[in-house]
Amino acid sequence: MNWGVLIAVLIYEVVSIVGIGAFMAYKNKKSGGAESGSFAFAGGGLPASLVGITLALTLLGSAHNWGTCQNAASMGVIAAWFGIACVIMMVVITQITGPWIRRTGAKTIGDFLNKVFGKVPGTMISCVNAALSIAMVCLEVETIAITLSFxxxxxxxxxxxxxxxLAMLYVLLAGMKEIAWLNLLNAILMYAALIVVFICLCFKLPGGWDQVEATMTASADTSWMTSIFGNKALIIGFAIPSALGATMFHGMAQTGYQPVATAKNNHEVKKSLWFAGPINGLFCIIPALIGVAAFSILAYRNAGSMMMTPAMLLDLLPKPVIALLAAGFLGVDLSSFAVMALAPATLISHDMYTLYKPNATEKQKSTLSRVIIIIIGIVSIAICNFQPAVVDMVNWCFSFGIPVFIMGVIGLWWKRSTKASVITFIITWIVVCIWSTFGLQNALGWANFHVNYISLIVALIVGVISTAVLPGKKGLFAGKRA
Known part of the structure; x- marks a missing residue:
């Protein structure tokens, strides 16, 4: 066991989390933050820099670090497209859907759907959004465990x-303000770690990066793995659906909207793109290269697609660099865990709890949110032994958000029909489950026809037809400036 490395990493994580969390909790208490929504929304007063960094790190976690390394072992450098896809997502959230939702005065995605379509669709989406967020929390715990085990x-x-x-402490002490400032610290650390690791591997890899390329290009079966464009099948079956799913899911999900709701105003939201886009989008490049390097060395392939990269790094890197990388990767996953857990807690405390207790105070909602975060953390720990391929699981979760995005746009700019929204959600989700569960892709010979394509096609057809046929009100923003 690398006791020195472990102690250094744990000291950094505990001191930063407890120190910043305690300071922010003190400031919240001094300013009466419990009554102003500080725990869930940081009082709605964050500048563009903190909004952008928090948004970037919220949606930068398991799929970007160990998940991308794992993907690179089977598909090569094109695994970095998951990060590129997230740049498109950041543009949509900060420039389009985030400002739209803020204009309605909604604090949660369920509240937004309530305003557009009514209570039934709003409550339905709050429940489904919460469940999907909890599923992604489990993936964050999975990669946190891999880092510590490594x-x-x-x-x-x-x-x-x-x-x-550690993950629960990241958010429990002071909520979004704690997350925002910790994310700023961890954003600096994680990029420093990746750059140092890449430079070290230039000297430590047997034969260097040239040997990695030579090994991969020596065989026709792997020669395409060194290209950022991979092959046609991966462009169609991975790159495009990743961009589609990430953009549409987080574009109208609590996970994407929670950081946006903390901003001072829409001007700060739009400026936050200059922080969120580069920080999130560039991250996958080096993990993809590292994953291919691990795959190129036969000695590490026996460890399996997820563990071959940690095994290589542990053998080749000096202990101080391992400590830096582990602290950076832990920071990434802890930040994602924090908001992924806070998002369903916010939906439950603000959308569902208020059905039972309409006059609940912000203090009561904050207390309930903390309890829910602890429950989510315990459940995630208990079931994280179930280890699906991280990026595949994330993309599958994304498919459930595509009909929400489609109907959200329709309800804002065309026509609002409660029945049409419910019908579209239910039919699309049923089709997604059937397509994913019964092997229809293979049976039809459509191996590259990703579930996100199916979700988009069904949502568009059912959403447009049902909205046109069924009665409804004029779109919430119809006839107004975008």
Whole structure:
């Protein structure tokens, strides 16, 4: 066990989390923050820099670090397209959907759907959004556990327990303000770590990066893995649906909107793109290269697609660099865990709890949110042994948000029909489940026809036809400036 590395990483994480969290909690208490929505929304007063960094790190986690390394072992450098796809997502959230939702005065995506379509669709989306966010929290715990196991040699479950406790502390003390300032610190650390790791591998890889390329291009089966464009099948089956799913899901989901809701105004939201886009979008490039490097060395392939990269790094990198990388990767996953857990907690406390107690105070909502975050953390630790391919699982979750995006746009700019929205949601979700569960892709010979394509096609057809046929009101923004 690398005790020195472990102690250094844990000291950094605990001191930064507890120190910043305690300071922000003190400031919240001093300013009466519990009554102003500070826990969930940072009081609605963050500048563009903190909004952008928080948005970037919220949606930069398991799929970007170890998930991209894992993907690169099977598809090569094109795995970095998951990050490129997220740049498109950041543009849509900060320039289009985020400002739209803020204009309605909504604090949650359920409240937004309430304003557009009514209580039934709003409550339905709050429930589904919360469930999908919890599923993605489990993926963050999975990669947090991998990082700690990589450092310590601990069992996967022990690593998950320790990591889960750290993850809950990341958000429990002071909520969004704590997350925002920790994200600023971790954004600097994670890029420094990646750059140092890449430079070290230039000297430590057997034969250097030239040997990696020579090994991969020596065989026709792997020669395409060194190209950022991979091959046609991966462009159609991975790159495009990743951009489609990420943009449409987070574009109208609580996970994408929660950081946007913390901004001072829409002007700050739009400026935040200059922070969110580059920080999130560039991150996948180096993990994709590292993943291909691990795959090129036969000795590490036996560790499996997820563990071959950690195994290589542990063998080749000096301990201080391992500590830096582990702290950076942990920071990435902890930040994603924080908002991924806070998002469903906010939906439950603000959208569902208020059905039972309409006059609930912000303090009561904050207390309930903390309890829910603890429950989500415990559940995530308990079930994180179920380890699907991270990026595949994330993309599957995204498919459930596509009909929400489609109907959200229709309801804002064309026509609002409660029945049409419910029908579109239910039919699309049923089709997604059937397509994903019963192997229809293989049966039809459509292996590259991603579930996100199916979700988009069904949502568009059912959404447009049902909205046109069924009665409804004029779109919320119809006839107004965009």
């Amino acid at each position: 450092l310590t040699g601990w069992s996967y479950m022990i690593s998950a327990i320790v990591g889960g406790i």
